[in-house]
Amino acid sequence: MHRRTRGTAPDTPATTNFLVLRTIDALDYWRWAPELDILSNDHYLMSDDPEAEIDIAPNGDLMRSLAGGPWFLMEHSTGAAWYLATHPDQDTLAALLDRIRQEAGVTPEQDAPAGMEVVRRRGAEADYLFLIDHTGKGAEAPAEGVELLTGAPVTGTVTVPPGGVAVIREPR
Template sequence: DWNARWALELPSQPSGELRYLDLVRAWYEPLWRSGVAVDFVRPDADLSAYRLVLAPNLYLVDDTGAANLAAYTGRGGTLAVGFHSGAVDENCHVRLGGYPGAFRDVLGVRSDEPFPLLPGQRIALSGAVPDGATGTLWSERLRPEGAEEVAAYADGPPPAFGRGDPHLAALDGVPAVTRHAYGTGTAWYLATLPDPATLAALLDRIRTEAGVEPVRTAPDGVEVVRRRGPEADYVFVIDHSGRGADLPVAPGATELLTGKETAGSVTVAPGDVAVVREPRGR
């Protein structure tokens, strides 16, 4: 959402470190590495085809977009929202009543104060997260209002920051990641930016619970994307690793760049590409 990006990067923000595309990339990378295909859509788009919708940040969102995301979740979808979202409307007017503004009801949480982190500063996380998990860039004082706690701030900043910030130390035990049953769906809130390994673990859990699986199991560094046609699927395999790979494909499939029919698998040479047509109903 262009307006959300523009608003998040205004100089009036509590932190000058907030970059919209950095947050999108941080959430996108572990999905790409897991082989999960991702579409980019607007908040007011038709979301009915998706099992999972991710909003790494929607600082600005209008009533239509917020209502659309809430309705999607209430009908059985899974929604995951990143910190500092829903705070202002389309005119950049602050939504009253506490944060995360437009998403308080669907997320089942309320926040009354943000605590941005300095560059390089981290805050420890505990709970259903990997050992040594930390949050970066942002933290906030969060109170569940129906949501369950998945992870919490474990303490203030690490000793490397001297005496630390007493406000951050006061976050010890405050929820940092929550999960909320809303209608027949589920809404997650990440009130910090977890370190890459922790974010990947959380997104793995979120997508698995939502029933979202990789397009095809593939080695690390091999990208697999599927496009559906009326009579066949088209599987694009790109080797970024430089090692090549063998991938299973459907019986009767054809590798279109060579025109050869496969025998249940396709081999991609190091740094190469394969395009496989898989007939339906075979």
């Protein structure tokens, strides 16, 4: 493919989507890879295969080896995919993301005021709740534990200052 396109479109990169899976061994990717300018892979987790996740890491390593560095994951999994070819306004984006979350059955980690980013990281001995106010107005959010930036105990709610951050260590 690479040699053929070089004559008609010398400035156009040549690529194709490999399908590197542990169940497919009929292609010689090592011979094929040098003929391409951009290496990409399609990786589908087969839902009926109890060991499907085993493919991801070694196949990523193989693609990195074949490419000699970065490569593209062009298609992945058997679930829904959304492609948005525009920059929507905030309300439209929020409505779309809400729809996608609902369709995927994803619920928020914690209720929070609009404009408050909430992230929880789980540790062996405690959880850590990160709250970031993106509105510049400040807000309160439910929390229990110790606010690590101030050392203050938190019982019931924490006040995040305007444009500020709160980090709460939550006991397990």
